[in-house]
Structures are given as structure tokens and as C-alpha cells.
Amino acid sequence: MKTPDLLARIDQDWRQARPDLDPSPMLTVIAIQRTGVLLGEALEVFFAGHGLTPSSFDVLATLRRSAPPEGLPLSQLGTLMAITPPAVTKRIDALEGRKLVSRQAHPTDRRAFLVALTAEGLALVDQVLPLHLSNERRLLAGLTEPERDQLRALLSKLDLPL
Helix, strand or coil, X not given: CCHHHHXXXXXXXXHHHCCCCCCHXXXXXXXXXXXXXXXXXXXXXXXXXXXXXXXXHHHHHHHHXXXXXCCEEHHHHHHHHCCCHHHHHHHHHHHHHXXXXXXXXXXXXXXXXXXXXXXXXXXXXHHHHHHHHHHHHHHCCCCCHHHHHHHHHHHHCCCCCC
């Protein structure tokens, strides 16, 4: 069932079952959740076609845009990706095994490591990035550029506690 049809049905059902309640907050959250799930599934399919996952591409893209040539400390990489240290380590381990990133001892902190793209990782992210952006434009084709900007601004206003 298409999302607008599903939301209309849920709204109708709740208004019949509990006419004393306004289900509109629930409908908004369901719309966001459903859209997130559908976007996630589309990205999984896209990245699988390039031998990646969304999370592995996130590492490569973060290193590409934010890391100096010597790399980033694991802690800073995690901060930029908004994930926990164990999640960063797991992703780095997998990418290091594929020789897409390298890990070296930090020059001034014996407890830390720097993570950097390898030549293969750089080539892969540079190859996939334009295709990924094109795919995302396709996924968002139902919105104009001002609507995309507005949606991003509106979603940014939701300061949700974790």
C-alpha cells in the first residue's frame, strides 16, 4: 500500500476507533519512519551493486570528505559518523580486510590509531559517489529543490533525545 493511502486508512481507523484523540502526530511519525525504511532499502540495493553497504560507504565517504592524507583518529571518525566506538572498529576491520582503508599508530598518542583511505578505497569512493548522488536525486525526484531544502530544515528542527 502506498504511504499516502496507508496514512489515510490509519487516520480513518483511529478517528472511528477513538474519535476523542487526534492521530496526526502518529501519522507524521509513521510517514517519517516508513520513508526512512524505504530509503534505507533502496540504498542497500544500490550499494550492494557496488560491493558495499550503506555503513561501509559512510566510512569511505567520511574519510574522503573529512580526513587529511594521514587519516583520522578512530574517535573523530566515530564522531563525524555519529556512531559508537565499537561500531567504528567493526566497520574499519571489515574495510581494512578488503584493503580499502589502512590503520596506523597515531604519531603522538600510543592508544590511538589513524584511519586513512588506501588508493583502492579512494578510487572506489570516487567512482561510487557520483552514482550515489544521482541515485539519491532519483529517490528524491518527487520533491523540488526548494521542497528538499524545506524538508531538511524541518527535520533538523526535531531535536530528538537519544
